[in-house]
Amino acid sequence: MLLTKTFAKKNKQGAIKKAVREHYFRDDVWCGCQSCTTCQPTDPFLQAEPDRVESHLLSGGYYLLPDTNVVLHQIDFLEDEAVHNVIVTKTVLDEVRHRNAAAHKRLRDLISNKDRHFYVFSNEHLRDAYVERQQGESSNDRNDRAIRRAASWYTEHLKASQQPDTYILLLTNDMANRDLARKDDLEAYSVREYVKSLSNCASLLDRLSGLDESMEEETQSDRKREVFAEHLSLAKLQAGVKSGMYLQGTFHISRDNYKEGNIIVSSMEKSVLVSGLINLNRAVDGDIVAVQLLPKEEWQRPSLIFQDVASVTDDAGDDAEDDDEIEKEKTEVAATPMDTTGGDSQTQMEIRPTGKVVGIVKRNWRAYCGILRASADKTSTSQLFIPAERKIPYIRLQTRQAELLSSQRIVVSIDTWPRNSRYPRGHFVRALGKIGDKDTENEVLLLEHDVPHQPFSQSVLSCLPSLPWAISAEDEAKRENLRHLAICSVDPVGCTDIDDALHCIKLENGNFEVGVHIADVSHFIRPGTAIDDEASDRCTTVYLTDKRIDMVPELLSSNLCSLRCNVDRFAFSCIWELTPEAKIVKTRHTKSIINSRASLTYGEAQLRIDNAASNDELAVSLRHLNSLAKILKRGRIANGALTLASPEVNFSLDNETHDPISVKTKQMLETNSMVEEFMLLANISVATHISEHFPQVAVLRRHPSPATSNYEPLVKAALSKGISLSVGSNKALADSLEAAVVPDHPYFNTLLRILATRCMMQALYFCSGSLPKEEYYHYGLAAGIYTHFTSPIRRYSDLMVHRLLAVSINADSTFAELLDKHKIEKVCNQLNYRHRMAQYAGRASVSLHTQLFFKNRVTEEEGYILSVRKNAVQILIPKYGLEAPLHLDSSVFTFLPDVPSANAGDVSFKIFDAVQVRVSLNDDDLQHQRLKLSLISPKVEGFSVPSLSESTAAAAEPPAKRSRS
Secondary structure (H helix, E strand, O other): OEEEEEEEEEOOOOOEEEEEEEEEOEOOOOOOEOOOOOOOOOOOOEOOOOOOOOEOOOOOEEEEEEOHHHHHHOHHHHOOOOOOOEEEEHHHHHHHHHHOHHHHHHHHHHHHOOOOOEEEEOHHHEOOOOOOOOOOOOHHHHHHHHHHHHHHHHHHHHHHOOOOOEEEEEEOOOHHHHHHHHHOOOEEEOHHHHHHOEOOOHHHHHOOOOOOOOOOOOOHHHHHOOOOOOOOOHHHHHHHHHHOOOEEEEEEEOOOEOOEEEEEOOOOOOOEEEEOHHHHOOOOOOOEEEEEEOOHHHOEOOOOOOEOOOOOOOOOOOOHHHHHHHHHHHHHHHHOOOOOOOOOHHHHHOOEOEEEEEEEEEOOOOEEEEEEOOOOOOOOOEEEEEEOOOOOOOEEEEOOOHHHHOOEEEEEEEEEOOOOOOOOEEEEEEEEEEOOOHHHHHHHHHHHOOOOOOOOOHHHHOOOOOOOOOOOHHHHHHOEEOOOOOOEEEEOOOOOOOOEEEEEEEOOOOOEEEEEEEEOHHHOOOOOOHHHHHHHHHOEOEEOOOOEEOOOOHHHHHHHOOOOEOOEEEEEEEEEEEOOOOOEEEEEEEEEEEEEOEEEEHHHHHHHHHOOOOOOHHHHHHHHHHHHHHHHHHHHHHHOOOOOOOOOEEEEEOOOOOOEEEEEEOOOOHHHHHHHHHHHHHHHHHHHHHHHHOOOOOEEEEEOOOOHHHHHHHHHHHHOOOOOOOOOOHHHHHHHHHHOOEOOEOOHHHHHHHHHHOOOOOOEEEEHHHOOHHHOOEOOOOEOOOOOOOOOOOEHHHHHHHHHHHHHOOOOOOOHHHHOHHHHHHHHHHHHHHHHHHHHHHHHHHHHHHHHHHOOOOEEEEEEEEEEOOOEEEEEEOOOOEEEEEEOOOOOOEEEOOOOEEEEOOEEEOOOOEEEEEEEEEOOOOOOOEEEEEEEEOOOOOOOOOOHHHHHHHHHOOOOOOOOO
8 A cells, every 4th residue: 555645845945846755554564472373473573471570550461562752761761671572663763763863772772682572563554553644733643643553453453363461551651642542442551650560660660760750759848949040941042042142052061160161152262151050050061051141240260269079968868958059159149249350461361251051952961870979868769879970960869779779880860950959860770880899990981981892793793704714816816915025013012903014125216115004904894784883883992901992803903904923914005215304205005915024012123223233124124214203203393293291101900900000101212203103104195195086075184273262371381480482383382392491390391291282172083075175284293184094993084094095096996975975074073072082981091090009008209280279289290190189278378369379388389390299099989089199398387298208207206205293
């Protein structure tokens, strides 16, 4: 049967065109029930006898049939292992796909898991189950009616197939929909009604979202109390943004002050400052918000106070105590004028556009890891959840398992944030494991940074070549044989995913042939396959301190693609002829077969270069490469490339426990720079090539120039030491940094470069056709064009570049997605997100292992002040590459914002000053364990602590004899 609809449609040019939409019906759509005698499906999804979970609602077995809102808002409930035999109508599946991509993916994962018995019923294509939208009926009402019709069809169908004791249970939280369903003699209940009817339902009840129903313990006084201003409706926000009354942007809470945030608005050079819980108005980090600018006389400077997440002194039963904080803030705002005057010109420059949040355009909530706040009353169902991410507020939830969960890391989702509540309301999702267990802590940081880390699926593994693998005659004929070259790889100790290898030969004309050979991952990962889909989702390998989360399965990453020595491997080679002055004479790209002579570490390669007695082919090649690399680096720096700094550390781990036993800063050798220079040269060469051949769809990487305002903290810090920095261009900045030397402070230049790093913008992947050529520039490298080509084992961006390069040299065929600009832009956005999250996850892993290292350990170290706040100074400990605040006692120290400095008697703390501190671990707060710094010197009376040696001597000294009176 065919249903045809004809309607008029206006195109972008304004022309009216006739459109015809055809809808096909079938009579052979299966119900999916294993015991059905009418359909007899060959691959049933629903069990013949669904588990009869004890429920006082129904006397027999049943299948669940949820509506769209249940899937959207109660997906955590559906994911519980206790829920199975679920019918998902095509109506619901399509509606979820259009409304929430994340929920759709999670639903699809449930459907693909055969153990869960989720079945997609094509009601929209079954003639007897289809309903047509009636005149004047909304699409939502039509879809509700379609879901009820599907439930009715199943009920009739099961009776006809002699299954009278099996029911269809329609789950809907829409009261009107339930009433209409019951009029049709359907079994319809809310999710909460259904769960409460089950025996032993405590864990399931905790997983229910509170969005559809009010929290059980909300009192009448809670409803009357107004803590925050009401958010404007979306229609008013959109009209206000369009008229210019409001600004729209992404909200980011400060890591140093939970009462302060910034809103990045595309039309403004400076972000909008939002200060105070009242003005934050329930915005959560990552939300897209509408902000109203305050009058200019009320604009403020960013706070110089370090304030950690709000401390809660009352047991988790009522918001009243916490509301005192907001009431106090309201009083202070009314009584105290804004501080917008005073200070020198530098301080005056820090006054920022300031505003207040008037509404939420789009929430960016996700599931959060953390712990329950310690409460004296473990029997109370109302508990506070403390997120692991400091930028997220505490979350109030209802749980009947508080005592059980008090020692667990758990996952919680936010449901809503009413204006009468100090905290958002949420629900328990699942427990991760015991607090302090290393596997649990690793799981937390991976989840918090949205790192896909589940084992590769069978569909992905089925894409891998079978072993033993060998190069075929066909592959041999298509590739250039470079096995004769003295190629070697140079990598960190323990590297198994070897992406790149090098060679260098001196030619008869005095020039050099230099080759960069990159693992040809594109040979094994073909477009449109399951393994390609997985790699494009993961985007990058994530390196933690004690493990690696691969982008591709280990068979490829550490074996068949890895350019290990003494085995034949496929490569994509970039080969130049260079003059002795490192000028490029010619460049070529080719698919090749190589056989690396050696897999060297940076240290081993350095020894071969430095050993004058070693003159074998590899040693000579490495020396030539090192000499040419030094010339290339000098040229880049002369063009304005920046040499910045960031503290990085290496941990030595115990072989059995994998706990850190020592830590030290990474040492950079000449060979590190040697490899880096030729990887940069290859990336630039390939970027130039693919942009010429694919000017609209080349995958490139750019580094935007920072706004001048970004440099204000750096410029001010340098001036405190009498040094003037020029920041007009990358070349000017590079020259200024090189000349910035303080004779009696050898670490000053490194500190300045660390601060300069923090002024930089994030480097981004982009599609060449989406930006003008003048915006291709890479500021940090001083390169007019750049891409990533050299690490396809661990970066999907490089794999895309390989495919473009292969097509350009006729080594492979193209495909539609490769030339689709919009799809390339979408992939680039995903690449940027995953790359950023991988960086954050790596830093979190270093932080975790730093805490483990200092557990039960106290040391004394030299540190340097990186910033001065009103109540704390931020100190860098170079030996461990770590930063931590030294909190100051306001009764001892006086803060001078114009310098800035913190003074106590004749001791003054300013930026770049050296201090001696005691480093230990403060584990009073289980959720936010942190390093604790105590000042040893300079000595401040009533604040400093004695050195460990002084403490030991004092403890060993015998007590003074008591004199006789």
